[in-house]
Amino acid sequence: MSTPAPRLDDLISREYQHGFxxxxxxxxxxxxxxxxxxxxxxxxKNEPPFxxxxxxxxxxxxxxxxxxxxxxxxxxPIDFQDIIYYSAxxxxxxxxxxxxxxxxxxxxxxxxxxxxxxxxxxxxxxxVDAVFDSVSVGTTFKExxxxxxxxxxSFSEAVQEHPELVQKYLGSVVPYTDNFFAALNSAVxxxxxxxxxxxGVRCPMELSTYFRINAKDTGQFExxxxxxxEGAYVSYLEGCTAPMRDENQLHAAVVELVAMERAQxxxxxxxxxxxxxxxxxxxxYNFVTKRGDCRGARSRISWTQVETGSxxxxxYPSCILRGDESIGxxxxxxxxxxxxxxxxxxxxxxxxxxxxxxxxxxxxxxxxGQNAYRGLxxxxxxxxxxxNHSQCDSLLxxxxxxxxxxxxxxxxxxxxxxxxxxxxxxxxxxxxxYCRQRGLSAEDAVSMIVSGFCKEVFKELPMEFAVEAQKLLxxxxxxxxx
Amino acid sequence: xxxxxxxxxxxxxxxxxxxxTRIASALPGANVAWLAKLRRQALERFVERxxxxxxxxxxxxxxxxxxxxxxxxxxxxxxxxxxVDVAPFTFADLGAHLVVFVDGxxxxxxxxxxxxxxxxxxxxxxxxxxxxxxxxxxxxxTRTGHTIFSDLNAAFARDGLYLHLAAGVTLGxxxxxxxxxxxxxxxxxxxxVIVAEAGARAFVIEHHVSAGAASYFTNAVTQIDIGTKxxxxxxxxxxxxxRAFHIAGVHIxxxxxxxxESQSIALGAALSRADIATAFDDEGCEASLAGLYLxxxxxxxxxxxxxxxxxxxxxxxxLYKGVLDDGARGVFNGKIIVRPDAQKTDAHLxxxxxxxxxxxxxxxxxxxxIDADDVKCSHGATVGQLDETALFYLRSxxxxxxxxxxxxxxxxxxxxxxxxxxxxxxxxxxxxxLARLPQAERLRDIA
Numbered sequence: 001m002s003t004p005a006p007r008l009d010d011l012i013s014r015e016y017q018h019g020f021x022x023x024x025x026x027x028x029x030x031x032x033x034x035x036x037x038x039x040x041x042x043x044x045k046n047e048p049p050f051x052x053x054x055x056x057x058x059x060x061x062x063x064x065x066x067x068x069x070x071x072x073x074x075x076x077p078i079d080f081q082d083i084i085y086y087s088a089x090x091x092x093x094x095x096x097x098x099x100x101x102x103x104x105x106x107x108x109x110x111x112x113x114x115x116x117x118x119x120x121x122x123x124x125x126x127x128v129d130a131v132f133d134s135v136s137v138g139t140t141f142k143e144x145x146x147x148x149x150x151x152x153x154s155f156s157e158a159v160q161e162h163p164e165l166v167q168k169y170l171g172s173v174v175p176y177t178d179n180f181f182a183a184l185n186s187a188v189x190x191x192x193x194x195x196x197x198x199x200g201v202r203c204p205m206e207l208s209t210y211f212r213i214n215a216k217d218t219g220q221f222e223x224x225x226x227x228x229x230e231g232a233y234v235s236y237l238e239g240c241t242a243p244m245r246d247e248n249q250l251h252a253a254v255v256e257l258v259a260m261e262r263a264q265x266x267x268x269x270x271x272x273x274x275x276x277x278x279x280x281x282x283x284x285y286n287f288v289t290k291r292g293d294c295r296g297a298r299s300r301i302s303w304t305q306v307e308t309g310s311x312x313x314x315x316y317p318s319c320i321l322r323g324d325e326s327i328g329x330x331x332x333x334x335x336x337x338x339x340x341x342x343x344x345x346x347x348x349x350x351x352x353x354x355x356x357x358x359x360x361x362x363x364x365x366x367x368x369g370q371n372a373y374r375g376l377x378x379x380x381x382x383x384x385x386x387x388n389h390s391q392c393d394s395l396l397x398x399x400x401x402x403x404x405x406x407x408x409x410x411x412x413x414x415x416x417x418x419x420x421x422x423x424x425x426x427x428x429x430x431x432x433x434y435c436r437q438r439g440l441s442a443e444d445a446v447s448m449i450v451s452g453f454c455k456e457v458f459k460e461l462p463m464e465f466a467v468e469a470q471k472l473l474x475x476x477x478x479x480x481x482x
Numbered sequence: 483x484x485x486x487x488x489x490x491x492x493x494x495x496x497x498x499x500x501x502x503t504r505i506a507s508a509l510p511g512a513n514v515a516w517l518a519k520l521r522r523q524a525l526e527r528f529v530e531r532x533x534x535x536x537x538x539x540x541x542x543x544x545x546x547x548x549x550x551x552x553x554x555x556x557x558x559x560x561x562x563x564x565x566v567d568v569a570p571f572t573f574a575d576l577g578a579h580l581v582v583f584v585d586g587x588x589x590x591x592x593x594x595x596x597x598x599x600x601x602x603x604x605x606x607x608x609x610x611x612x613x614x615x616x617x618x619x620x621x622x623x624t625r626t627g628h629t630i631f632s633d634l635n636a637a638f639a640r641d642g643l644y645l646h647l648a649a650g651v652t653l654g655x656x657x658x659x660x661x662x663x664x665x666x667x668x669x670x671x672x673x674x675v676i677v678a679e680a681g682a683r684a685f686v687i688e689h690h691v692s693a694g695a696a697s698y699f700t701n702a703v704t705q706i707d708i709g710t711k712x713x714x715x716x717x718x719x720x721x722x723x724x725r726a727f728h729i730a731g732v733h734i735x736x737x738x739x740x741x742x743e744s745q746s747i748a749l750g751a752a753l754s755r756a757d758i759a760t761a762f763d764d765e766g767c768e769a770s771l772a773g774l775y776l777x778x779x780x781x782x783x784x785x786x787x788x789x790x791x792x793x794x795x796x797x798x799x800x801l802y803k804g805v806l807d808d809g810a811r812g813v814f815n816g817k818i819i820v821r822p823d824a825q826k827t828d829a830h831l832x833x834x835x836x837x838x839x840x841x842x843x844x845x846x847x848x849x850x851x852i853d854a855d856d857v858k859c860s861h862g863a864t865v866g867q868l869d870e871t872a873l874f875y876l877r878s879x880x881x882x883x884x885x886x887x888x889x890x891x892x893x894x895x896x897x898x899x900x901x902x903x904x905x906x907x908x909x910x911x912x913x914x915x916l917a918r919l920p921q922a923e924r925l926r927d928i929a
Binding site: 070379381394396397398399400401402403404405406407408409410411412413414415416417418419420421422423424425426 | 539543822823825835837838839840841842843844845846847848849850851852853854855856857858859860861862863864865866867
């Protein structure tokens, strides 16, 4: 019998494909964090006083907090004084008005990544607000969206042009007191995306931001704020790749979503940051706070994520179901290979009447990967008729990996109905045998079985993302059997 | 003792350490060196950590600050065993060996131990400590899965059930260990030790009750060691008084191809917590855990279960059901651990909860921690109400709403009760269950 093992090993050990460093002159400030650094960040960004005050309040609160230890992840302690908290590509002083003004080096990076802004603009009809390190470099389709009243811009721009919206919503979903990393982010965040959809407007295209960590030792502290006013609809895509690094890079983003009455927000993520090499060296630490607030009745927030990258992922996209009959959804595929660790899940807080939530989480562990689902479904006394269904499935590939499930269910209302189920299994010999008997190669068979395993989540992704997600899974998984 | 005293004098004088200093010499087995050492170490651990707070994961939903306000170390002051009628707490036709403990102490007068076959030892822990303390060393030294309350227990344990079965012995009759508390402010730390050598079999009922309306604290630990191919059944009935605090740990070590079957039924106490943890120390073990908590008023009931699949080819099943009425609060945490190399593990856990009242609350967390790949593991948890369709069906059969609800609640809870293997015990439990529900009279006719 011929064994496909050597070829499969090649596939498993495939090096990270997006690993390269582009030499762009960075306008970075010194390592470390202090009130002065925050003042510098704020003044460099020419922020109004309320922003500086908010940042300082967050920083002072952060000083009183301790780094959380409860997550099922292990890493050497992070030295928060050894991070550059602000780094902007130079040529930024006057701000680029079109792509022509953007540093050509940057454009080449995007091209290498397969994200040529221009092409994407024309072919895919996607407005890309690309974040390179910490400052937004190119925003497209702004005029078109502007004519509908939609605000889609970088956070810095929003602070300049729509300070009233920023002041009203910033921190209203994730207050700076929320957790250690959210407080840190609130103090030092450099940029991110801002989006406001006015009442009754259906955003005609998928909005998208490409995040990219580039300058060495620069922790990225993105801040995204999306507001869908009454009856509005928006679908937002977030995708990430990062160049190869030896030192761990900290990423502590905050994403806030606000859905007013009857509004709907669909937030999709494909996360493929550098996961570290085969020995678990390097890789991104991804400690993210994502939360959506269904503020109005019959609003709906849906999180879909495909997490394949990062050395450590610590992320719980959550929904606060405040409005009556509001709906929260969470669809996740999390993959860990080699020494990757993921502790991810969601929180569904039912406050309004007849609120509904759905959780579908698919965890895949391979190599020495550790994958944990940690979720909370909380039904408060006021949430009459609340309904939740959670499903967490884990797939184990290899005998050195781990799958963990920690679902918390707290119900204080007797009319609520909550169901949770979880299963763990591996790809059965019989399943593989069946596929191979039908002429499929071992890796095609695994790929097919894994695709089937993740289908419920992939079908929630926008088309082009679904394709990308399948491809991403393929890279690590096709060879992981044997 | 020296260390404990030193520890107490360094910081504010710790009342627990002070109690210990005062009564240690009067505890059973005080002259046994290894035991004195174990007690002292346990006390030091307890004094160092103190009572857990809700900031600790294992106590997140159970606030025991009410417990901290009362003394929780002193044994009974009086050595006179009160007279108590235990007849209401026994089961007719069960034919069990009855071992009674009153306010934490063995009562030979109330116990009825029948003839025992060769190879079977049934005694009180205090007796064993007085005569053959070495029999208990291994069980007392084990700390696997222990909590801070097990340490408190180890420091102050005075008495409990001792059952030892030599290889191949099957104890024909069940053992009924009855713990009766009669007086206010009694603090009892029963410590039970059950050892089954290879191929032995037995069934033990651990039964906690209250005679009267006393407010007291029971902190029980049961250590079960199940030998190769041996089998132990353990039924824990918690029917403490309405003002009682009940904390219990049941820690099981299983050897190759052994079998453990547990039912834990919690009906009483103002606040109760049970940690039931089994560890598969060798291949091919089986464990079946079932539990029922049925509470109302302001009762708080907490169950933590753990099945540690440390070795391959183990099978475990857990089913816990809860019925919560009035302002009661239920907590459930069921953990399955599959260690690396514990291949071919088959584990399943389910927790179902019925909320009967608007102010009842349930906090449940089934957990899986899996580090082996060739395993079949799953869990499920639900929280809900009685099925409207089923209610409608019963009503269409001319059963009034209250009875219909009671009947469906009974059916829900009965799933667990029917797992109790001894018919007389099962019947008694069914009766107890019915009596707790409204429309009991009418129900008895139908059920």
